[in-house]
Amino acid sequence: MTVNMGPQHPSTHGVLRLVLELDGETIKSCMPTIGYLHTGIEKTAEQKKWQQVVPLVERMDYLAAQSNSLAYVLCVEKLLGLEMPQRVKDIRVLLAELQRIASHLVWIGTHAMEIGAVSMLFYAIRERELLLNINELVAGFRFFPSYFRVGGLREDLPRGFHDAVNAFLDRFPAKIDEFEGLLTKNDIFNRRTRGVGVITQDEALAWGLVGPIARGSGSDYDVRKYFPYTGYESYDFNVPTATEGDVYARYRVRVEEMRQSVRIARQAVQRISPSGAWACDDPRVVPPPKDKVYTEMEALIQHFLIYSQGFTVPVGDAYVPIEGPRGEHGCYVVSDGTNRPWRVKMRPPSFMAIQALPKIIENGMIADVIAVIGSTDVVMGDCDR
């Protein structure tokens, strides 16, 4: 029998369609169909100025907006040859880690809900609300802050930022214990996830599933450790791995990642002074401070130029990867030397995960499809762009 799962199925995380060929309850073949959320962001980005692309790329992976924009701004900064002040790097690390926690919270809530633990969603979303409040405090936006800019940050941190972050970090480790109390030894959860959707390390790497999926299969590849960016080499943290390669292993990896993110965030928030440099001092990219704009002619002209024409980026191309919540988020940017990008390409981890989905679920049971999709943590906006 052929079953169309999606594009409106509640547990396919957006608009993913799976055409499943069944024999009884066993899956004989699976054909994913994507593209329902394709909005041509990469093509649109070619029409925008460099700085205007930041809000666009944030809307790709909508659960990890700041991972996308971090990859993009680091990539453009690499082409420009900009070096950020330490404070900017620390703020970026902190917000990227909070973003990872927020994304994992949506994952743990929906994943557990889909395989039966409905109340888990409420526990997870309650904590995520606090992170969205921090986003709102920082940038005025809850989902898509667009706070990372080429050349630094949009503005300085607001008053009360440290208190809000510290309050969250003090509260959250106990909440992870609570999540684990609900799931880790839960008999139903264990039976639905152990030994289900197994993928070996070699297969995971051959299919390009670098990220939590490969780490659940025994690989220790993490961009933050292998190719440190924006100052991760100065932070003390572990890369959690598991060897079983099943849905439960990926669950354990992500839960432990949340603890490690708290650890990194604690170190970062201690380093960040309440006020200080929030952008680099390159006048090509960063507009002059407002008091100079109002008093000096040159500053006014520079301000006007940056906001009307934008800045130009030297000819060349660069690929900068970061460790996003779903794996390696890479941004490939080509510049032709003008004030608009020639090509912007994101490497979407969800795209690779959905490509490998048939490999993981074929010859499994239909009920396990839900568990496997949840464990790959795909976001269709990231996949379709």
Added chain:
Amino acid sequence: MDASSIIDTLTGVVPGTSYEAGKSVDFATLYVPANALVATCQALRDTPSLRFNVLLEVTAADYLPREPRFEVVYHLLSVPNRQRLRLKVRVASNEIDGAVPTVQSIWPAAGWPEREVWDMFGIVFAGHGDLRRLLMPEDWEGHPARKDYPVQIRKAAQTYEPLEVSEEEFRANIARDRMKRAH
């Protein structure tokens, strides 16, 4: 490991191929001739000193009006050696129909990214076997990421008649399924 030492290693394994180091600000870039792509990728994956075991992505860029017009870009990662590498294949506008071979036999991950490149740029990968529309609708015309493709275009979505099954057909369907399972 910089581009020249990778070229030295490669020319020992794949003789008779001329590689060219590209300019880059991040990591080594090699220009590979399309006819030597599969042999090169095989060598990159299997040579012990290289071991690029992960294909991160395949993408392309359109450099209209320059000729060769397209560049297909491969980003590789070696987890054991902590290395990254970018491969580029130049594709002239008269070579888009199958000059570049697929690398699915080396990394299965190449399947969908190559489909996406065909969908967006119209570059056919020889031997791919499944070049269907991936992100765009099945009946879409043209390849949207090309530079000569208009940015703002309105196209009515094709609608299909809803599938209607009569009661008899439905029953026959169920019965056939039961028969199949009984055997």
